[in-house]
Amino acid sequence: MLDSSLFLTITIFTTTIFLIMWNPWRLNETIPTSIGALLFILLGIVHVSDLFDIFFMVSGASITILSTIVMSIILESIGFFNWVAYNLVQRSNQSGIKLFIYINLLCYLMTLFINNDGSILITTPIIIKTLNMLQLKNHQKIAFLLPGALTATASSAPIAISNIANLIALKIVGLDINSYVNLMFVPSMIGIISIVLLLFLFYEKDIPKKLPPVYFTAMNYNKASRIVPHPLANKQHLEVDWWMFKVCISVVIVTRLAFFILAPMGVPIEWVAIAGALVLIIIRWHRNKTGLKDVIAKTPWHILLFAFSMYILIFGMQNIGLTSLIVRYIQGIIEAGHLHSIFTMGFLLTGMSNIFNNLPAIMVGTLTLTEMQLDQHLLQVSYLASILGSDIGALLTPIGTLATLLWMYILKENGITISWKHYVKATIAVIPIGLVISLLSLYFWTEWIFHL
Template sequence: AASAPIAVSNISNLIALKIVGLSLNSYINMMFVPSMIGILTIGLLLYLYFKKDLPKKIPSVPVKWDNTFSRYVQTHPLDVKQQTENNDWKLFKMSFAIVILTRASFFALSPFGVPLELIGMVGAFLLILLRWYKTKTGLSDIVKKTPWHVLLFAFNMYVLVYGLKNVGLNDYLVSNLKPLIMDSPFNATMIMGLLLTILSNLFNNLPAVMIGTLSITEMGLDPHLVQIAYLANVIGSDIGALLTPVGTLATLIWMYILKKHSINISWGKYLRVTFLIIPIGLIVSLISLYFWTTWLLK
């Protein structure tokens, strides 16, 4: 959800940015405030939902040393070894500086026509080069640890959605939605946001954004209305997509990492939280987008 305010935070936000005529800076101008209102709403609701479960102090748990429980230490469930003293903090700071520089370059260089993917590739290459120089470690562990099955799932969803497009899904959406949204920014915001929520949870948010954006660009709408509808698409694909685990790649990877560390989050546990919280956060975000873009930015 927190990837919505800035376009470069999520690949689904970037997919059709140029198609609808938005730059990174204009995206932030229209999107930052309404999406932050939605994020704060979700954060507050999560806090209230889990308030009784949150410990005021992390309990000490026994750690096994030399086959005996000889002492108690503060631990985190994903890192019981507590080996932070072995971290190379100089390497960490240099890597973090490259990440910040790369992010800043997106905004500084994109107005001059430098492709975002080129900037990202240069940043990734610098990180890999720095790592190799400092640790003499190559790419093998990255390749091995990458959750390829999740990426394969996303590719399969692309194929499925393009198949639906080829058999007339886009034409159906254009013909049925155009009369409803062509003269109403409010309808465009709510309908496209809710539609992308449904499509994202059926197919995953990446192909859903493509379908939604292709649909609004084929409706012959006013350019400003196209941009509002696209931003509603983004809210639906970033926030609404969190209803089910298949809605975003981020959720799938998160559940994969937890499972690897023997922390089981079932679909039932996940849905009990999201079906209470996400719809409220989604509606608040979409209404905020409508007021921000049609009233305050006039």
């Protein structure tokens, strides 16, 4: 390839990534990605004949994620999340430590049953509402908000369907959602628990030991502090249909189970996801006669185009030799054994994610691994280590994941300030240790599983 063409490709790619991460004109991230992808096609960096393959690769994962987002929109519309802030305060029984545990538990569960970006979008406003009710100071709020965000994002590692990047790459390395869970669930859960414990130790001095009583805090939840409108102030949402509440949460759980039960029978996961979303839509229509208007308006349909365009960009970078360059440097280390490959891929993906975000990073990492012609076990453990790097290691800086960028934006919108310095000060104390524990756990766990 000519040098000018190489220069052009790298310029388009870096400009696109810059626009996604820094977003100077508050653009939807799909706009720069689509423009970049279109330029790659027009310049012949990616051939039109490759587009069908790319679309096939990303469509299933995107539809699955979109369907889970539709489910969360339905849950939100029936008032599912409105009570959570109040419940968290009430359940913590005036204990700051209990509140810390419940907030992290909520973030983990929301990622487990929805996905990482959805979890951040849903739980961050709930946590802010909770902390505003308690009228905590800024540094005390951060002690709950940052661990919640890190837990929500890291919790996308245990099961593949919680993160679009994991899901896209899964197919390429010959894993399915059940084999992924067998190999990844235990190591990533050990990593997440370690991170939560380390975050607790880091923020222990900022977490109030005793919180004000719930009735007092609710009464004092004055208008001035309602930067995010309190759900209880909205009379329309005061009356919640508890029957719907129970039925809908059951549908969400059954859909999650169906992914794992039906996948071995050859049922594509996107069909299960669509079915789950349709069941919720039908139940809501039957009960409330609510149509599809809000679902159509609120669903981020652009995710499909975003994932498609992002993959075109990565394909382009592969075509100019980026992945071959990485292969040249790391193949020897990867082939030295499972422990070497796990740590190399974990740290490589951590680095790449914190430079140009984890979605393109995991795509580059996966394509790099497939170029090495590794044996199946080595390919799979290296891929799983990449996931730990891109889901946990990526949390070192806010630009590592779209979820943390989104989180920073929500905080800013709600008048809560956290500097990059503070963010990195906390993550540098927690994430590297959490990542090493996760990678070591992956090594010992997979060695044990493979030798069974």
